[in-house]
Amino acid sequence: MAVVPRIWCSFSKGVFHNNQFFTKSSNLKSFHTSLSVFSEKLFTAKHEWVQVDGKIGTVGISDYAQEALGDVVYAQLPDVGTVVKQKDECGALESVKAASEIYSPLSGKVVEKNVAVEETPSLINSSCYDKGWLFKLELTNETELSELMKEDKYKEFLKTEESH
Amino acid sequence: MAMYSTKFLLIQCAKNNLQRCFSSQKGQVTSLYEFHIKNGGKMVNFGGYQLPVQYSDQSIVNSHIFTRKNASIFDVSHMLQTEIKGKHSIEYFETLCTADIKGLEENSSVLTVFTNENGGILDDLIVTKINEEFLYVVSNAAMKQQDQEIMSRGLNSFQKRVNSASDIRIQFFHTLERTLIALQGPKASTALQSITDLDLSKLYFMKTAVGSVANVQNCRISRCGYTGEDGFEISIPAERSENVVQTLLENSDVKLAGLGARDSLRLEAGLCLYGSDINGETTPVDAALTWLVAKKRRETKDFPGADKIVQQIKEGSKIKRVGITSSTGPPPRHGTIILSEDGQEIGEITSGCPSPTLEINVAMGYVPAKSSKVGTKVGLKIRGKQYNGIITKMPFVKSNYYNKVN
Numbered sequence: 001m002a003v004v005p006r007i008w009c010s011f012s013k014g015v016f017h018n019n020q021f022f023t024k025s026s027n028l029k030s031f032h033t034s035l036s037v038f039s040e041k042l043f044t045a046k047h048e049w050v051q052v053d054g055k056i057g058t059v060g061i062s063d064y065a066q067e068a069l070g071d072v073v074y075a076q077l078p079d080v081g082t083v084v085k086q087k088d089e090c091g092a093l094e095s096v097k098a099a100s101e102i103y104s105p106l107s108g109k110v111v112e113k114n115v116a117v118e119e120t121p122s123l124i125n126s127s128c129y130d131k132g133w134l135f136k137l138e139l140t141n142e143t144e145l146s147e148l149m150k151e152d153k154y155k156e157f158l159k160t161e162e163s164h
Numbered sequence: 165m166a167m168y169s170t171k172f173l174l175i176q177c178a179k180n181n182l183q184r185c186f187s188s189q190k191g192q193v194t195s196l197y198e199f200h201i202k203n204g205g206k207m208v209n210f211g212g213y214q215l216p217v218q219y220s221d222q223s224i225v226n227s228h229i230f231t232r233k234n235a236s237i238f239d240v241s242h243m244l245q246t247e248i249k250g251k252h253s254i255e256y257f258e259t260l261c262t263a264d265i266k267g268l269e270e271n272s273s274v275l276t277v278f279t280n281e282n283g284g285i286l287d288d289l290i291v292t293k294i295n296e297e298f299l300y301v302v303s304n305a306a307m308k309q310q311d312q313e314i315m316s317r318g319l320n321s322f323q324k325r326v327n328s329a330s331d332i333r334i335q336f337f338h339t340l341e342r343t344l345i346a347l348q349g350p351k352a353s354t355a356l357q358s359i360t361d362l363d364l365s366k367l368y369f370m371k372t373a374v375g376s377v378a379n380v381q382n383c384r385i386s387r388c389g390y391t392g393e394d395g396f397e398i399s400i401p402a403e404r405s406e407n408v409v410q411t412l413l414e415n416s417d418v419k420l421a422g423l424g425a426r427d428s429l430r431l432e433a434g435l436c437l438y439g440s441d442i443n444g445e446t447t448p449v450d451a452a453l454t455w456l457v458a459k460k461r462r463e464t465k466d467f468p469g470a471d472k473i474v475q476q477i478k479e480g481s482k483i484k485r486v487g488i489t490s491s492t493g494p495p496p497r498h499g500t501i502i503l504s505e506d507g508q509e510i511g512e513i514t515s516g517c518p519s520p521t522l523e524i525n526v527a528m529g530y531v532p533a534k535s536s537k538v539g540t541k542v543g544l545k546i547r548g549k550q551y552n553g554i555i556t557k558m559p560f561v562k563s564n565y566y567n568k569v570n
């Protein structure tokens with residue numbers, strides 16, 4: 001997805017008269033947008049996404065990841081001020097069946113974490129691309145962005161054995 | 165009962181990342197494979213078998229809660245079903261395990277363990293005495309090869325000693341020959357009663373009978389399970405298994421459930437998973453399973469490792485399996501270090517998860533016997549941080565078995 005859906009919702013309803021895309025958690029699958037006012041979501045091979053706005057990158061996990069993980073019951077997010085390198089382990093999500101580490105998609109300093117997700121981890125399942133974001137990074141190396149996958153490439157990646 | 169096994173793929177991925185958790189390499193299928201797919205089963209390779217971890221209609225948490233309130237069907241056909249027939253079958257089988265099968269009533273089952281010479285547990289299994297010359301055994305899928313060897317070799321050496329035992333026959337059923345399903349939950353008996361000719365009100369916990377289910381003849385119904393709830397395990401001729409499951413599902417109190425709910429249900433019930441909570445290094449005494457070593461067998465001392473186990477029963481073991489709960493922080497999982505109140509490492513968690521019923525974390529693990537008292541405070545080290553836990557009596561959720569009221 002290439003937009004922040006929260007903004008997108010209010011902006012788009014008038015255009016499409018159809019909000020089914022925005023109530024589904026799987027809007028990634030059914031929808032591709034080319035509005036470029038906001039930057040695209042980029043994906044890692046470990047199923048995190050990041051969306052960059054200026055120097056700030058917002059990080060979450062993909063719909064595929066939330067569905068595979070199941071009901072998230074505990075979110076351990078990096079504290080504000082933590083400095084992370086790309087691919088560093090920086091937190092974890094726990095569901096009934098498993099614990100999964102979160103890896104930072106980019107290098108930077110954590111400037112905000114989603115306290116709402118710590119209190120209500122199920123937001124990750126119900127809204128992985130919007131209310132279920134995990135933390136925000138102030139990026140220190142934007143060249144790393146080239147290592148990440150755009151949505152269509154990530155969707156192709158999901159079809160490969162490597163992703164599982 | 166504590167019957168399905170292997171290192172639980174999904175729990176074991178604790179150290180892995182999102183990418184590696186969802187391995188789905190092909191494995192063997194059960195007779196219900198197509199049925200699972202058709203019903204939205206999310207298939208995973210579990211100990212070499214393609215089985216559903218959950219179904220698309222329910223999350224694991226909802227499936228878990230549904231089972232505790234209604235009834236769920238689990239495909240457990242991956243487990244090894246074995247029949248042993250012939251004179252001296254009981255005497256032979258007692259050379260391998262710790263149960264008093266001689267003293268068991270006919271058509272009764274008992275949980276027991278195969279042991280090694282050091283008293284370690286090689287597998288846990290349910291043995292059912294159908295009559296004096298007929299045993300039915302259900303053991304873990306992941307230990308299939310080992311268990312077949314234990315039973316075959318054991319028979320060879322028994323027959324060398326006892327000439328008149330030459331007509332004992334072992335039949336190992338292939339997964340695709342006999343389907344095994346578990347129907348578990350407080351509404352299981354009502355649901356099953358409406359489609360079977362057997363009187364379930366007389367079939368108590370750990371009893372077995374053969375009858376028809378959904379007009380499929382020759383189904384063996386055993387009143388046992390792995391969830392702590394009332395329920396049944398039903399062994400069905402594989403070619404008719406879909407009929408049985410489909411008919412059960414016509415009842416709105418019954419849904420399909422996968423391995424995910426099965427694991428959290430058995431944990432709440434305090435039941436062991438072989439390979440995680442017990443293994444060849446742990447004795448029944450270490451594992452707080454001394455009750456599986458029958459009084460009579462402690463006297464006869466004629467099972468593998470008997471001397472060591474009996475000595476341990478007398479003197480106590482160094483370590484003990486305990487239940488641990490925590491009400492804050494992430495759930496402790498397999499491998500989580502257990503700390504004493506003053507911060508010393510004293511043991512390790514063997515399995516754990518957030519409890520959907522209690523909404524706290526439940527786990528089991530091993531600690532020194534002297535620190536194993538219920539109520540003892542412990543620390544749990546998870547990803548470098550320390551959280552508070554407390555040693556808690558198991559089962560965490562009260563079991564609900566159908567026992568005869570005296």
